[in-house]
Structures are given as structure tokens and as C-alpha cells.
Amino acid sequence: MGETMQNLLSGARIGALELPNRVVMAPMTRARAIGDGIAPPSTAIYYAQRASAGLIVTEGAQISHQARGSVWTPGIHLPEQVAAWQAVTAAVHEAGGRIFLQLWHVGRVSHQDFQDGGLPIAPSTIPAAGEAFTAEGFKPLPAPRALDIGEMPGVVEQYAHGARLALMAGFDGVEIHGANGYLLDQFLRDGSNRRGDAYGGSQAGRARLPLEVVEAVTGIWGADRVGYRMSPWFSMYSMSDSDPVATFGYLAKALSGKLAYIHVVEPVAGPAETTVVKRLTPALREAFGGITIANGGYDAASADHAIASGHTDLVSFGVPFIANPDLPARFARSAPLAEPDQPSIYGGGEAGYIDYPALA
Numbered sequence: 001m002g003e004t005m006q007n008l009l010s011g012a013r014i015g016a017l018e019l020p021n022r023v024v025m026a027p028m029t030r031a032r033a034i035g036d037g038i039a040p041p042s043t044a045i046y047y048a049q050r051a052s053a054g055l056i057v058t059e060g061a062q063i064s065h066q067a068r069g070s071v072w073t074p075g076i077h078l079p080e081q082v083a084a085w086q087a088v089t090a091a092v093h094e095a096g097g098r099i100f101l102q103l104w105h106v107g108r109v110s111h112q113d114f115q116d117g118g119l120p121i122a123p124s125t126i127p128a129a130g131e132a133f134t135a136e137g138f139k140p141l142p143a144p145r146a147l148d149i150g151e152m153p154g155v156v157e158q159y160a161h162g163a164r165l166a167l168m169a170g171f172d173g174v175e176i177h178g179a180n181g182y183l184l185d186q187f188l189r190d191g192s193n194r195r196g197d198a199y200g201g202s203q204a205g206r207a208r209l210p211l212e213v214v215e216a217v218t219g220i221w222g223a224d225r226v227g228y229r230m231s232p233w234f235s236m237y238s239m240s241d242s243d244p245v246a247t248f249g250y251l252a253k254a255l256s257g258k259l260a261y262i263h264v265v266e267p268v269a270g271p272a273e274t275t276v277v278k279r280l281t282p283a284l285r286e287a288f289g290g291i292t293i294a295n296g297g298y299d300a301a302s303a304d305h306a307i308a309s310g311h312t313d314l315v316s317f318g319v320p321f322i323a324n325p326d327l328p329a330r331f332a333r334s335a336p337l338a339e340p341d342q343p344s345i346y347g348g349g350e351a352g353y354i355d356y357p358a359l360a
Ligand SMILES: Cc1cc2nc3c(=O)[nH]c(=O)nc-3n(C[C@H](O)[C@H](O)[C@H](O)COP(=O)(O)O)c2cc1C
Pocket: 026, 027, 028, 029, 030, 058, 059, 060, 102, 177, 179, 180, 229, 265, 295, 296, 297, 298, 316, 317, 318, 319, 320, 345, 346
């Protein structure tokens, strides 16, 4: 690793925070919540074990009853959920870490089982291919109902409510989940948004809800403690856009100066040395003009390369953090990485969650 250039292990400023390194823990649903979306005591241990990350972004937390689409995910809309998260943020801070909560609304990636028998909501009545993970197993996603324009302020208020509760829970900031085919992504992309009103049509119309949410959430937290996650190529759940470069370029530019960071998820293809150059992240970073976190299949070498060549400022790691709680130390020592146990990634108890050891 170069000594004069920035690299994965050099410190960084991200909004209001000073980070000791550029290794971000990517948000990962682990489906361990109990009761009505309550993070169990093991969640505090899990995140505290990973406190050496420059920044932790938690798993998605549903911002309302309507925002749910999967079993055993935690929420950020009820007082008892706040109390559980307070234990998490205290444990991470005690261990010297920094932690943002990811604010999540699934939109059409839900099922009647989560909606009191009603249909999930979406920009348009276009169904997503895929399945919802319900208490009774996997069920096909139903065709959603389109939100009425009169319901839009209420949707923005759900994000504001989640943001207020995250503040009460002691987080260092929040990340708005605009990626992976969920509600804000559904509004942004024209494959899922066919609205004829102010929330559809042009890039500006499709970006309206995401930008209103950013305004509401930064109004509570300040621009220097809010990030936004986007995934221009994500294609599961029937996601598509006729011009991803223009659509996401528009969004990145519109977010300029309004956030602490953007977090860009891109799939891996081919050797890292060539893909980091082809990725859209550098162009989105330029349009945004601020701190950017890149994600998607990175290892220490490709992440270092992406940072040193100015394609991104930080890199987030998902899967590598599951079985390597001390990932920055392993990178520093070029130590081998442990592989996660697949069956315990989603759901279950403490096994495969908090029992991965740090290096001796
Ligand atoms: C088990 C698991 C759960 C995930 N849950 C979320 C989530 O809650 N929110 C999100 O934005 N992305 C989620 N992702 C995507 C990751 O944040 C990340 O984009 C993906 O794993 C690619 O990064 P990696 O190659 O470093 O793992 C999840 C990924 C995994 C493997």
C-alpha cells in the first residue's frame, strides 16, 4: 500500500465524522429480530465486534408497519425498537466505533401478510418478480397498488419518523436506503415508475420522492450525518431503467451538497483492475462532488486500487464482514479471510452471528 497516496487504511472525514480507516461495513440484513422488529441483545454484540470498521451501516430497519416485507427484520418506528437500538449504539460507541442506521421501506417487495391483508404500495401497479420471506415461508410477490398522490406526504413522514427515532436511539447518522429495488429505487427508475403525475415521468419527477425524503431526513439530522445508497445496475425484483447513466447521474447531481456521502452498489465482473475503471461510481462521484463509498465484490487490493486512483473515497464490504469481525486488522496484516457459514447468514440465533473470532 502506498505511503503518500490515500489508501484503504488511511483516515477519512465523512460529513461530521472522522474515521480511522476507509473500510466501511456494508448494510446487511441478518434476520435475527425478535417480537415486533426488536433487535435482540446479540445484535449489540455483533456490531460491537465490528467496531473497528471506519463506519458501520446497519442492516435495513423498516421505518413503519407498511415498510415491512420480510420476517425477523428490525424496525425503527416503535419505542421498544428504539430501546433495543440504544443498547446497540452504546455497545458500538463503547468499543470505539461509529454507526449509521439504514432507513428502509420495501414498497412493492412485500406481501399481504405484512400489510394487514391489503396490497403492498408502489409508484405503479407493476408487479416485481420474486418472493417475500414471510412467517409461513416464501410467497410470490403480489401486484402492488399505486400510491395516490395524496399519500405522498405520509410516505415522506414515515422516513422522518424513522430518522427522529434513530436520533433518539443514539446513532451517529442515518443512511437512506435508495437501492436494491425497494421503494425509493422503484420511484427513481422508469421500469417500475409509470406515473403521470409530479412523482413520475421525467428524471426530475422520478427523483422527486427520493429528494423529498432527503430533505426531510437532513432537516432532522443535518446534511453532514446522512448518506444515500443507490444501485444503478440492480436487476432483481424486475428492476430496470431505460437510461441508468442519465437517471443516476441526475440523482447524484441533485444530491450534490445535500449529504455526507453517496453509497454506490455495483456488481462485480471480471478482474478488479479493469472493472474499477468501468464502474459508474467515478462518474456518480464527480456528479455528486462529495464523499463516495463504493461497494460490490471488493477485496483489499481492488479497494486500495479504487481509492488510490481516485475512483472512490471509501469502500464498503458486506460478506467479508460476516466471518471477519476485525476486517481492517486482517487487511492491515494481509491475513487470510474466513468464509461465512451459508445456512446461518439469514435467520437463526447466535451461531454464525456472534461466534466468528477475531485474529489472535
Ligand atoms: C446477508 C446480506 C444482507 C444484505 N442486506 C442488505 C441491506 O439490509 N441493505 C442493503 O442496502 N444491502 C444489503 N445487502 C447488500 C450488501 O450491502 C452489499 O451491497 C453486497 O453484499 C455486495 O457487497 P460485498 O461484495 O462486499 O458483499 C445485503 C447483502 C448480504 C450478503
